[in-house]
Every structure is written in C-alpha cells, then in structure tokens.
Amino acid sequence: MVRVVPLFLAICVLIASPTVARAEQFGITANPDKRFAVDGLAVGGLVAPQSSAYRAYKCRASENYPGFTRCVRHESKALRGEKVDVTTSILHSADGVVAYINQSIKPAHFSVRDIEQELSRLSGRFEVSPQIKKLTDGPGGVMALIATWNDIQLQPLSRSDLNVLAHGGAPHAGILVDLLGDFHRSARMNLPVYKVAGGKGFVWAASFDQQGTGNLRFFAMDPYLLEAHAPPSPPVAATEPKEPIPGASTQRPEARESTGTGFFVSEGFAVTNAHVVEGCSTAQVTPSLSRQEAASVVARDTANDLALLKTAGKTNIPASLRSGVRVGESVSVFGFPLSGILATGGNFTTGTVAAAAGLGDDTRYLQITAPVQPGNSGGPLLDQDGNVVGVVVAKLNVLRVAQATDDIAQNVNFAIKASLLANFLDANGVPYSVGSPSKTHLDAPEVAARAKTMSLFIRCSP
Known part of the structure; x- marks a missing residue:
C-alpha cells in the first residue's frame, strides 16, 4: 500500500529481551509470534520500561482495564508534503505483557488498488484470507471496511451500549472498532459498533470519502491476555444488583420515588x-x-x-x-x-x-x-x-x-x-x-x- 506502508514506524527497541525462564514465569514465549505485531511490538511480548522508546510514551493506569497500563504516543509526520497525525497506543499488564497495540493515522489516503495490495500483503503474513465487513455507501458517501485475521471475533454491541455511545458516554464494553472510525457518530447513525473478542488476531480498519481521504487504524491484540493478567475481582462489591431468589416472583417491584x-x-x-x-x-x-x-x-x-x-x-x-x-x-x-x-x-x-x-x-x-x-x-x-x-x-x-x-x-x-x-x-x-x-x-x-x-x-x- 504505497501511501500508507511508509507510516509503519519502527519502535522495535520497546521490546524487552526476556530470558526463557522469565517468559515462562508469565506464561508467554521468549519469542512471541511477530505476525501479531505493530511496528515490531508483538502481542504477548514484554515492554521495556527503562528504554528510551517506552519513555517517549505517556503512560498511566488504564481506567477501563484495572491492573493494566495504557501508553499513548502522538506524533506529527510529514509525508509527501502533507502533515499526518500518528497515534500509537499500548495496553500492557502490570508484569509488562503486551495485550494490545494500536496505531491510527489521520488523514490517510487510499485508492481501491492501495487497499487491495495491503489486504493481500497482510493475508500473506497470516496465510489466510481475512473476514471483511464493508460499508459501500455510508453518510456523505463514505466507504469503509474492517478486515480481521486469525481468531479475532467481532461482536455487535447491544442496543443499550450503543445508546450510551450515542449520548457521548463510554459503555466500557472492551476494545471497540467501527466502520467510520468514530464510535459516537456510528452509534448516532445506527451503524454497528463491534466489541473485539475471541483469540489473538489482527484488525485493519479504514474509512474514506469519494476523494480517497479518510482514517486508518490497525491493531493486534489477544483478548485472552486482558483476562488472564487482570487482577482478581474483589469478593465484595460496593454496589451490587440484587440476585433473583429461586422460586420468587419475577414481577418487578412497584417503582418508588x-x-x-x-x-x-x-x-x-x-x-x-x-x-x-x-x-x-x-x-x-x-x-x-x-x-x-x-x-x-x-x-x-x-x-x-x-x-x-x-x-x-x-x-x-x-x-x-x-x-x-x-x-x-x-x-x-x-x-x-x-x-x-x-x-x-x-x-x-x-x-x-x-x-x-x-x-x-x-x-x-x-x-x-x-x-x-x-x-x-x-x-x-x-x-x-x-x-x-x-x-x-x-x-x-x-x-x-x-x-x-x-x-x-x-x-x-x-x-x-x-x-x-x-x-x-x-x-x-x-x-x-x-x-x-x-x-x-x-x-x-x-x-x-x-x-x-x-x-x-x-x-x-x-
């Protein structure tokens, strides 16, 4: 993909070089599968917090994933005389295991041939054709697609979660992806928003107007790692819905002031x-x-x-x-x-x-x-x-x-x-x-x- 591939920035020095023993301690391999990587950082690998590449990110405790750290880096790049914004984000556990790495590019430029070449390149990496969801005539003539490889599954959000998004909220339903590259807008337009589930995989999502200008997002993740490395849930909740009593009436109690x-x-x-x-x-x-x-x-x-x-x-x-x-x-x-x-x-x-x-x-x-x-x-x-x-x-x-x-x-x-x-x-x-x-x-x-x-x-x- 001629106009997009040069933006795949190299941050390989972010990866730690764990010994086999240290890797096995965390239940991962010392050499994670580099197919599930963005810019050299692979899902299942370890970050190196003391590296200069890691310090270039702004990192803080994740508000959506307790026990995980979210790191974000914003860069402006000049490509063929045009300024583009590149945002890279990482989600890693307290013990440094990478569960998700994402990169977004705005604006990105596409032609049909560009997209075909990039999908072909990625399919060659995974040795399988992608699962594709398309939007051929979206609002304002926007076209879009989401391509997934390997064990990733896209689950449509519930109507209640879409309603939260439509009103500007965050449903905390997990890692999300949509066709427009804007969850709130998609929900307001009654377009699907998906939760990423399943197993380790790769996602490539692009939306573009009739002039070929739009947004690009691609990420690798393993939903299992988000669960495996999360801290255990506390035995007592601060606020907890009442559980139904077996044999009791299912009639809702009368609403009160x-x-x-x-x-x-x-x-x-x-x-x-x-x-x-x-x-x-x-x-x-x-x-x-x-x-x-x-x-x-x-x-x-x-x-x-x-x-x-x-x-x-x-x-x-x-x-x-x-x-x-x-x-x-x-x-x-x-x-x-x-x-x-x-x-x-x-x-x-x-x-x-x-x-x-x-x-x-x-x-x-x-x-x-x-x-x-x-x-x-x-x-x-x-x-x-x-x-x-x-x-x-x-x-x-x-x-x-x-x-x-x-x-x-x-x-x-x-x-x-x-x-x-x-x-x-x-x-x-x-x-x-x-x-x-x-x-x-x-x-x-x-x-x-x-x-x-x-x-x-x-x-x-x-």
Missing part, C-alpha cells in the same frame, strides 16, 4: 449519578430552600454512573473541576442524605483520599474516608479550595464485608474521578470551569458554604 444530590457545572446544567435519575419520568431539583424547579435528564452514562440535567431556572455558582487529587489530601462531601430524617439544609462531612483507585484497582474511582449515606449519591467531593475532585457514588457494603471477613469495615466510600466527569461533559458539549490547588486553603466552613451554593437536592418520581 428516590432522592439524591447533584451540583451545577455551568449555566443551566447540573450533574448527578445515573442511578439517581434511573426511571425518572419527572425530576425536581431544589437549588435552595426557597425554590423548586423541574429538570430534564439530557444525557446518561450508565457505565460510569453519570447523568446530565438541564434546568430552566437561574444557576447558582457552578463548580470548578480539578483532576489529579493525591492520596492523603483532605476532602469533604456535601449532600442531602437520608431525606426526611436528617436536616433539610444538607450535610457536610470531611475525610481524606484513602486510595487513588476503587475496588479491584478500578482507576475510575477514588476511595475516601468522608462518611456518606443514602442520598449523598451524585454530590460533590471537594478539595480544601472548594474545587470538585469527584462525584460521590457508593459506599462499601459493610454487612457483606463482615460476613466475608468477620470484621466491620469503616469509612470505605467511593467517588468518580473529576477527570471522568470532564470527559462526560466534553462529550456532551457542556462548558465547565477548571480549578487548581492553592497554597492557602479555605477554612472548612468556607468550603461548606461553597459546596452548599453549588449543590441541589434531587427528587425523582417514576
């Missing part, structure tokens, strides 16, 4: 947990004790338990979001727990960030010691400057912990990180303010006053 907390992020927009407004036919918000307003749910991300509300009334002072809160920082929670029992003006509690991840090292969450109760869900988690660093979401089920450990867990609660909230707002085109830590912090009463100003009580009726 629910309450929770939310907070303003910009003029006319507030956020809360998705579970707070689940099944709402009408929602009432109370920004202050003097007024009550109707609100509409305009977006929900059930995978990350976030929801966006639109209000018609005047917005109180909105929150400023801050990412990067550290373990040990003092934090506080404001909300309206145990409605009808505790004070109607809201409750303010304090604690610290106990861990930078939730149960099972789920990096979407913070573990906090600030006490929370039913009704705190969706409320703000604030730092000492009054910035929102998270959204309160759950508390540990202490009864189940006691059954499993013969001990009572204390002050183990969780909040969704502000970085995920920012992504959710970005996906829905909602502006927000960004805060930063200061050297002179606010007194606790000042933080409480700011929290009360931005927060609102939510009542959801079925």
Whole structure:
C-alpha cells in the first residue's frame, strides 16, 4: 500500500529481551509470534520500561482495564508534503505483557488498488484470507471496511451500549472498532459498533470519502491476555444488583420515588449519578430552600454512573473541576442524605483520599474516608479550595464485608474521578470551569458554604 506502508514506524527497541525462564514465569514465549505485531511490538511480548522508546510514551493506569497500563504516543509526520497525525497506543499488564497495540493515522489516503495490495500483503503474513465487513455507501458517501485475521471475533454491541455511545458516554464494553472510525457518530447513525473478542488476531480498519481521504487504524491484540493478567475481582462489591431468589416472583417491584444530590457545572446544567435519575419520568431539583424547579435528564452514562440535567431556572455558582487529587489530601462531601430524617439544609462531612483507585484497582474511582449515606449519591467531593475532585457514588457494603471477613469495615466510600466527569461533559458539549490547588486553603466552613451554593437536592418520581 504505497501511501500508507511508509507510516509503519519502527519502535522495535520497546521490546524487552526476556530470558526463557522469565517468559515462562508469565506464561508467554521468549519469542512471541511477530505476525501479531505493530511496528515490531508483538502481542504477548514484554515492554521495556527503562528504554528510551517506552519513555517517549505517556503512560498511566488504564481506567477501563484495572491492573493494566495504557501508553499513548502522538506524533506529527510529514509525508509527501502533507502533515499526518500518528497515534500509537499500548495496553500492557502490570508484569509488562503486551495485550494490545494500536496505531491510527489521520488523514490517510487510499485508492481501491492501495487497499487491495495491503489486504493481500497482510493475508500473506497470516496465510489466510481475512473476514471483511464493508460499508459501500455510508453518510456523505463514505466507504469503509474492517478486515480481521486469525481468531479475532467481532461482536455487535447491544442496543443499550450503543445508546450510551450515542449520548457521548463510554459503555466500557472492551476494545471497540467501527466502520467510520468514530464510535459516537456510528452509534448516532445506527451503524454497528463491534466489541473485539475471541483469540489473538489482527484488525485493519479504514474509512474514506469519494476523494480517497479518510482514517486508518490497525491493531493486534489477544483478548485472552486482558483476562488472564487482570487482577482478581474483589469478593465484595460496593454496589451490587440484587440476585433473583429461586422460586420468587419475577414481577418487578412497584417503582418508588428516590432522592439524591447533584451540583451545577455551568449555566443551566447540573450533574448527578445515573442511578439517581434511573426511571425518572419527572425530576425536581431544589437549588435552595426557597425554590423548586423541574429538570430534564439530557444525557446518561450508565457505565460510569453519570447523568446530565438541564434546568430552566437561574444557576447558582457552578463548580470548578480539578483532576489529579493525591492520596492523603483532605476532602469533604456535601449532600442531602437520608431525606426526611436528617436536616433539610444538607450535610457536610470531611475525610481524606484513602486510595487513588476503587475496588479491584478500578482507576475510575477514588476511595475516601468522608462518611456518606443514602442520598449523598451524585454530590460533590471537594478539595480544601472548594474545587470538585469527584462525584460521590457508593459506599462499601459493610454487612457483606463482615460476613466475608468477620470484621466491620469503616469509612470505605467511593467517588468518580473529576477527570471522568470532564470527559462526560466534553462529550456532551457542556462548558465547565477548571480549578487548581492553592497554597492557602479555605477554612472548612468556607468550603461548606461553597459546596452548599453549588449543590441541589434531587427528587425523582417514576
């Protein structure tokens, strides 16, 4: 493929050279199959964290795959007088085993002959013809195809997961691929989005307009490695759906009114947990004790338990979001727990960030010691400057912990990180303010006053 192949960048020095004994310790071979490689880095091989090539990537704990590290490198390349953006991403386990390596090129240029030659070249590598999914007349005349080799399987996402994508959310359904190169757009256009499953394989996906200009993505992965090297699931979940009791009626219980907390992020927009407004036919918000307003749910991300509300009334002072809160920082929670029992003006509690991840090292969450109760869900988690660093979401089920450990867990609660909230707002085109830590912090009463100003009580009726 004349105009695409030169962009296959060499990063072979990223691969470690493990001894046979070290490789066998991780259940892999010392010489992984180089057919399942991108730019020399093969699935099942080991990364070399001390190499200069690895340090060229920005690496952080994966928010979608607990126990894995996601590394990304962005480059701009000049090809025949045109600037192209090349993004390479790697997903490797804590012990360095590569499970997925992906490269995307924008813009890429194709002709039918280019595509035929590249598919033929890859088929020669795997000694088998690919499985192909095509789009011959997409929106705006776009043409596209996805070709897969070996044991890769493409499973269409469920309607509920597509709905999450269509509303700008992330269903956390695994590694995804689509024909347009844009999951959210594909879902909105009622085009299929696929979860990559099965065994080790290679995927090549391209979309292009009538002038032959479009996007190219290709990756190698082994879904089995994502499961084999993931940390074990914890025996007790923070929030867990009730299991059906054998012999019990399958009739759904009568829907009841629910309450929770939310907070303003910009003029006319507030956020809360998705579970707070689940099944709402009408929602009432109370920004202050003097007024009550109707609100509409305009977006929900059930995978990350976030929801966006639109209000018609005047917005109180909105929150400023801050990412990067550290373990040990003092934090506080404001909300309206145990409605009808505790004070109607809201409750303010304090604690610290106990861990930078939730149960099972789920990096979407913070573990906090600030006490929370039913009704705190969706409320703000604030730092000492009054910035929102998270959204309160759950508390540990202490009864189940006691059954499993013969001990009572204390002050183990969780909040969704502000970085995920920012992504959710970005996906829905909602502006927000960004805060930063200061050297002179606010007194606790000042933080409480700011929290009360931005927060609102939510009542959801079925």
